[in-house]
Structure formats: C-alpha cells, structure tokens
Amino acid sequence: MSVQFEFELNNPRTHQLIIEVQDLFIYFSYYYPNNSQFKLDLYQFNIHEESSIFDKLKVILNSQNSICIKILNSFQGSFYEQVSSWITSNFPNVQLIERKFDVSNIKLGLTFIQNELKYDTFPDKFMLVTIDNSINFYNISIANDSAQLVFTNEISPETIIAIASMHEKNLNFEQFIQDSKNGNKDNLDLLVRDIFGESSTTAKLHGHITAASFGKVNNIKNKSSLKLEDIGSSLIFIQCINLSQLAVLNSNLYDIKSIVYSGWFANKFSYIANMIEIGTTFWSASTMQARVIPITQWVQSLGLLNEE
Incomplete structure (x- = not known):
C-alpha cells in the first residue's frame, strides 16, 4: 500500500x-x-x-x-x-x-502545516500524541524549544488489528476499520443499563455508558456468530476512550490545555478522529482543546x- x-x-x-x-x-x-x-x-x-x-x-x-x-x-x-x-x-x-x-523540526513542520493548509496558530505548549504501533505522549514546548517523552502506551491500533486478525485470517485492516464504523459494540459490551435496567437511577450514570468491554461475550454460546464489525466497533471505542483519557491525565500533570493527535489511525478515519475529540472533551470536562491534524506523521x- x-x-x-x-x-x-x-x-x-x-x-x-x-x-x-x-x-x-x-x-x-x-x-x-x-x-x-x-x-x-x-x-x-x-x-x-x-x-x-x-x-x-x-x-x-x-x-x-x-x-x-x-x-x-x-x-x-x-x-x-x-x-x-x-x-x-x-x-x-x-x-x-x-x-x-528535535523540537525545532516539529516547530518547522507545524509552521508548514499552518501556512500551507491554512491552520490556526499552534499553541506554544501542547501534548503531542503520536498514534502508531505504540502510542507516545510528548510534552512539547515551542517557546522553550523542548520535546519530552512523558508516557508510552503499548496498547495501540496494532493491537486492534492483531486481535481482529485472529477472527479473520485474510484481514484487510483498512477495510476492517472502515466497516467497524457501522458495527454495534452494544452487542458485545456490557452497558450500565444491562446491569441496572433502563429506568434505574441507582448508578447515577447514563444507561448507554460501557461498564465492561466485551462483557457480554462470555454469555454468547456461538462465538462464531460474532460479527467482525461489532468486534471492531468495541475495540476502536475502548482504544479511543483510553487514549483520550491518558492524554488528558498526562496533560493535567504538565498543566497543558491543548492536545494534538497524529497518526494514520486518526488521520485516515474521520469517525475515529471525532471519537478521540469527544473523549478528550468528556475526560477533561470541556477544559481542554483537542486537535487531530492531517499528515502529522x-x-x-x-x-x-x-x-x-
């Protein structure tokens, strides 16, 4: 490819x-x-x-x-x-x-994207999250010319593809991720309403919130009936939720209010970029700005x- x-x-x-x-x-x-x-x-x-x-x-x-x-x-x-x-x-x-x-290379690269792609000015300080085979979190300070790796998460899009490959031998990973957009994770995930019921307010949580990823799978007798797009929907959802949560937690440690996400996983699939932005808004209680910018690989x- x-x-x-x-x-x-x-x-x-x-x-x-x-x-x-x-x-x-x-x-x-x-x-x-x-x-x-x-x-x-x-x-x-x-x-x-x-x-x-x-x-x-x-x-x-x-x-x-x-x-x-x-x-x-x-x-x-x-x-x-x-x-x-x-x-x-x-x-x-x-x-x-x-x-x-080198942070100077990042600075020049961001300047190019800003000028050529007509992007708004990038903040002097932000968390750069690169999403590849591993997920790396960098504390970037343009003003101080510093780039510090502060956290690494080994659970990545490659993990999703590997798990899906166990279910489908000849997996086209791009098609799989695209098809997962129309999957229904609720067929596999245990939701709050599955535990407390639709009308219960005991948990003080919305019924559609995921309580346990793949929480229903043990009760599905015919595992071969599981749809690949449902598996993808659940895997991608939990990846985006965990990714945005880690980004917010690390940003809080360094008093950062802007998070820039990069990598083919977010750049190529707009619904994933949207999910990451929503996750950032949720975990930060709308106090942080998330931006998924193109070609930042x-x-x-x-x-x-x-x-x-």
Whole structure:
C-alpha cells in the first residue's frame, strides 16, 4: 500500500529525502526541484522483510540525480545500521545525515502545516500524541524549544488489528476499520443499563455508558456468530476512550490545555478522529482543546525539508 500527498513549496530548496520508519510503515518524504513539488509517500511494509525497504529505496535513489538523505531517529540499533550501511555501499554519492528527535523540526513542520493548509496558530505548549504501533505522549514546548517523552502506551491500533486478525485470517485492516464504523459494540459490551435496567437511577450514570468491554461475550454460546464489525466497533471505542483519557491525565500533570493527535489511525478515519475529540472533551470536562491534524506523521520530515 502506498499513500501519497503532494504540496507546492514556495521556495525551492536542496533536493532532499527523509526516511522515517515506524513499525508497519515507512515514510519517504522528498522534494522534486523540477516541478517544485513536495511529496509525502506513506509505504506499508513488513518490518521483518527488510528487502522490501531496500527495493523501495533502490527505486527512489535510482530515479534521482542528486539527493541528500536525512534519516530520523525512528531507525534504531542494528536496523538503522543496516539501512545506512546499505545506502552508503550502493550509493556512495548520496549524502547521509542522521537526525535526532528535535523540537525545532516539529516547530518547522507545524509552521508548514499552518501556512500551507491554512491552520490556526499552534499553541506554544501542547501534548503531542503520536498514534502508531505504540502510542507516545510528548510534552512539547515551542517557546522553550523542548520535546519530552512523558508516557508510552503499548496498547495501540496494532493491537486492534492483531486481535481482529485472529477472527479473520485474510484481514484487510483498512477495510476492517472502515466497516467497524457501522458495527454495534452494544452487542458485545456490557452497558450500565444491562446491569441496572433502563429506568434505574441507582448508578447515577447514563444507561448507554460501557461498564465492561466485551462483557457480554462470555454469555454468547456461538462465538462464531460474532460479527467482525461489532468486534471492531468495541475495540476502536475502548482504544479511543483510553487514549483520550491518558492524554488528558498526562496533560493535567504538565498543566497543558491543548492536545494534538497524529497518526494514520486518526488521520485516515474521520469517525475515529471525532471519537478521540469527544473523549478528550468528556475526560477533561470541556477544559481542554483537542486537535487531530492531517499528515502529522511527517511533521519532523516537513521540518527537516524546510530547515535552512
């Protein structure tokens, strides 16, 4: 799978390529000087099949006359060594620069999104939540030029896909997530009304609130009758609720009032973005602003390409 975004840059810059790997995805971000276009290419691959990465790199590098490559710190340990060694061995004329997680890159990337996509000004201080194979929470202070990783949650969209794959062997995960929009989690989740009844006010909670995810499943005799879209609906709901709750809790620790969410899980599916925003409003009692902005997987890449 390959998803591409293209933008026109006002000021032509050195021909550059950014490579960033985040588990199931590799991001190639590069600038074409001939037509002043900036392309973001999201390429899905298996992290255990490195040959697919090298094949993709070979196609890109063979098509370029002159290029500067910057590798973000998503490459770690031996895998980074493999990739950098392969590039320098096969393309000795390529300039290779390793870059670390840097708030200045985030700042430049956000500026690009703000200017090119006509977004409102970003706050000087916010919680950046990156939703990928793991979910990372960063305390970002633009004013102080600092980016601090404050929390990591290993229960992620990849967890949802893995669980669904146990139910459906040949799972198309994008189609699965899209179909889950029309699923009914109430067929699987135990609700407050299932415990206290529709008219009871004993619990002082709305009847539609989830009391236990998959709480009804043990009482379903024929497990094969479970619908995949209902499973997805329940998994995605609890992911969004937990994700937004953790974002609010961590933001409270650092007196942060703005939360920026990024990652394909929220960017690609508008109903999920809406669910995350609603969850943030609920857990913060409407005291925090949530924003899911597009293409922020590449925020650092955008910054690197636009840096002076």
